Amino acid sequence: MNIKDKNTKELEVVCQDIRDEILRVVSKNGGHLSSTLGATELIVAMHKVFDIKKDPFIFDVSHQSYAHKLLTGRWEEFDTLREFNGLCAISLGVGAAKAIAIKGEQESRIPVVMIGDGSMTAGMVYEALNELGDRKYPMVIILNDNEMSIAKPIGAISRMLSSAMASPFYQRFKKTTESFVDNFGEGAHYIAKRMEESLKLITPGLMFEEMGINYIGPVDGHNLEQLIDILETAKNMGQPVIVHAQTLKGKGYAIAEGKEEKWHGVGPFDLESGSSAKKSTDKSATQIYTEALLKLCETNDKIVGATAAMPTGTGLTRLLEKYPNRFWDVAIAEQHAVTSMSALAKEGFKPFCTIYSTFLQRGFDQVIHDTCLMDLPVVFALDRAGIVGEDGETHQGAFDISFLRAIPNMTLFAPRDEKSFHYAMKFASEYEHPCSLRYPRGSFKKTSLVGATEFELGKSQLLQSSESDTLLIGYGQGVGRAYETAELLDEKVSILDLRFVKPLDEGMLRKMAKEHKKWFIFSDSAKMGGVGSAILEFLAKEKILDVQVTSFEYEDCFITHGNTTLIEESLGILPRQLAEKIKG
Numbered sequence: 001m002n003i004k005d006k007n008t009k010e011l012e013v014v015c016q017d018i019r020d021e022i023l024r025v026v027s028k029n030g031g032h033l034s035s036t037l038g039a040t041e042l043i044v045a046m047h048k049v050f051d052i053k054k055d056p057f058i059f060d061v062s063h064q065s066y067a068h069k070l071l072t073g074r075w076e077e078f079d080t081l082r083e084f085n086g087l088c089a090i091s092l093g094v095g096a097a098k099a100i101a102i103k104g105e106q107e108s109r110i111p112v113v114m115i116g117d118g119s120m121t122a123g124m125v126y127e128a129l130n131e132l133g134d135r136k137y138p139m140v141i142i143l144n145d146n147e148m149s150i151a152k153p154i155g156a157i158s159r160m161l162s163s164a165m166a167s168p169f170y171q172r173f174k175k176t177t178e179s180f181v182d183n184f185g186e187g188a189h190y191i192a193k194r195m196e197e198s199l200k201l202i203t204p205g206l207m208f209e210e211m212g213i214n215y216i217g218p219v220d221g222h223n224l225e226q227l228i229d230i231l232e233t234a235k236n237m238g239q240p241v242i243v244h245a246q247t248l249k250g251k252g253y254a255i256a257e258g259k260e261e262k263w264h265g266v267g268p269f270d271l272e273s274g275s276s277a278k279k280s281t282d283k284s285a286t287q288i289y290t291e292a293l294l295k296l297c298e299t300n301d302k303i304v305g306a307t308a309a310m311p312t313g314t315g316l317t318r319l320l321e322k323y324p325n326r327f328w329d330v331a332i333a334e335q336h337a338v339t340s341m342s343a344l345a346k347e348g349f350k351p352f353c354t355i356y357s358t359f360l361q362r363g364f365d366q367v368i369h370d371t372c373l374m375d376l377p378v379v380f381a382l383d384r385a386g387i388v389g390e391d392g393e394t395h396q397g398a399f400d401i402s403f404l405r406a407i408p409n410m411t412l413f414a415p416r417d418e419k420s421f422h423y424a425m426k427f428a429s430e431y432e433h434p435c436s437l438r439y440p441r442g443s444f445k446k447t448s449l450v451g452a453t454e455f456e457l458g459k460s461q462l463l464q465s466s467e468s469d470t471l472l473i474g475y476g477q478g479v480g481r482a483y484e485t486a487e488l489l490d491e492k493v494s495i496l497d498l499r500f501v502k503p504l505d506e507g508m509l510r511k512m513a514k515e516h517k518k519w520f521i522f523s524d525s526a527k528m529g530g531v532g533s534a535i536l537e538f539l540a541k542e543k544i545l546d547v548q549v550t551s552f553e554y555e556d557c558f559i560t561h562g563n564t565t566l567i568e569e570s571l572g573i574l575p576r577q578l579a580e581k582i583k584g
């Protein structure tokens, strides 16, 4: 759709069409809703003012950018939509600006970046602004401020973004000084700024401008005409500029408007009533985690914990409510979560750092230097390990075993069901070194295998024993997958719940190597550096050469998003597919 020639009235109709389409598809398929509804006018204005054919358009999180997808020829494919992950858009903008400068294209091209207020709590934003303010590349940053992260935004930055400017005094002050300043030029600008400062009106404008970045705002992010004007001005400034736009999450769909977290990402729902189409009845691994942690907290007042802007997703909401002095939402700041929890461990507390598998990647260096190097007893509770479904390629929890296993002092283990989860949590709460436990999105697979026993460092549990040459080794959710596969085989095979991938149960593995010569590894994790790798390293160290190991972990590729069963089918890891592979 070419919107360049359309006037404001026509563009308002485009906005309405976009909202209708987003609502139609998301209510049918599920998806992210409220952020993207709120960003519609911003994106239409971006397309009106900037040129998508040559200006780099960079979105921090694609769940704000459905309108952009619709405007860039993806109306037909929109039914297949889900999200990307970001939180580094300004860095991408700075990189693009450098490329434009090297190519000598600054006269004709300019990067335009959209970033959410929640993302302003992530450190990388400031690393990029620090350089941008110094080098002054022409670039427009649209700060889409809906006063929400997924949950309520945390911290001084978000407070500053909204509070000072919302006050009527500030708004009056700003209006008066602006007209005054316009009449008196540069020197007056300086005086006005100093006045704002001395009146303790610490505003985002001051902060950004002190960093060397121009600031325009706050502007009404739903007023198309004003937005187009302001973006034109910003584009022609020839300098970095932040346009601070205030938007309403869920705008245009009354039921979802405002600060209700549940409309951030939704399953299919009924458009009329807003009620959701289906609810899962099985207890999720996250729910079990919450219950186990609440129970441990009752008797151990040293337990503390953090989430990085995912209180609901990680199940920490109830702990934050019950123990406001022991549990913290630290905003989108995984690095800070890891390091600050490490310091608490040094002070004798027992931190549970609760983070999705994929997001801990942000805190890798901190896990090495601030936790493991000091051998501090931080527990990393990794939710969403394995395939996470529709949330995007970036959200798959594939790499945690591979990257954590390499770190000295780190212990890795995983529960396979509700009972073993409680034992794993008890072990974690008593363990005096860094450790990490992983668990899946949704519920554990059900088995009728023997019940779990207490967790003991480096000890596996043999769940099913047989004369067969075949041994299925499961880790975490892989145990249920091994069980379902075993049920489809012609003979009864042995099944081992590995429990610990570091340290391995060497005694058990030596014994198994004598009794079974065909081993199959089941774990919802990347193959490289994963559970199979650990076992092969062990066999090589022991010079056990007569055992054949086949790992059913993920191949060396990024895994697309979509329905979990369909993805697993495409990877060939559904139990019926695995059974066929084992039968040969």
Ligand SMILES: Cc1ncc(C[n+]2csc(CCOP(=O)(O)OP(=O)(O)O)c2C)c(N)n1
Pocket (backbone or CB within 6 Å): 035, 036, 061, 064, 085, 086, 087, 115, 116, 117, 118, 119, 120, 146, 148, 149, 150, 308, 309, 310, 332, 334, 359, 362
């Ligand atoms: C490193 C990392 N941590 C956490 C998340 C989960 N997450 C996705 S969007 C989001 C909130 C972003 O807030 P904001 O930038 O204000 O955008 P909004 O959703 O309000 O439109 C969070 C916490 C993530 N994607 N990446």
